[in-house]
Amino acid sequence: MAIKKVKVDHNLCIGCGNCQAVAPKAFELKDGQSYVKENWREESEENIRAAKEGCPVQAISLEED
Numbered sequence: 001m002a003i004k005k006v007k008v009d010h011n012l013c014i015g016c017g018n019c020q021a022v023a024p025k026a027f028e029l030k031d032g033q034s035y036v037k038e039n040w041r042e043e044s045e046e047n048i049r050a051a052k053e054g055c056p057v058q059a060i061s062l063e064e065d
């Protein structure tokens with residue numbers, strides 16, 4: 001399974017910063033919210049999955065093929 005798309009639900013994100021710490025090439029915090037970076041594919045899938053698992057409010061979702 002390869003990650004096709006990464007999404008952050010901004011109704012859920014509380015801006016804790018965990019995803020940015022775990023996968024800094026994929027996520028960046030702006031104004032208290034996490035955003036998926038344009039070049040998120042430069043991040044390892046392992047780190048992106050770890051960021052998803054580590055999100056305290058399950059705001060990160062992945063589309064896979």
Ligand code: SF4
Pocket residue numbers: 008012013014015016017018019020033034054055056057058059060
């Ligand atoms: S880990 Fe979850 S709640 Fe924390 S900043 Fe990232 S998306 Fe938002």
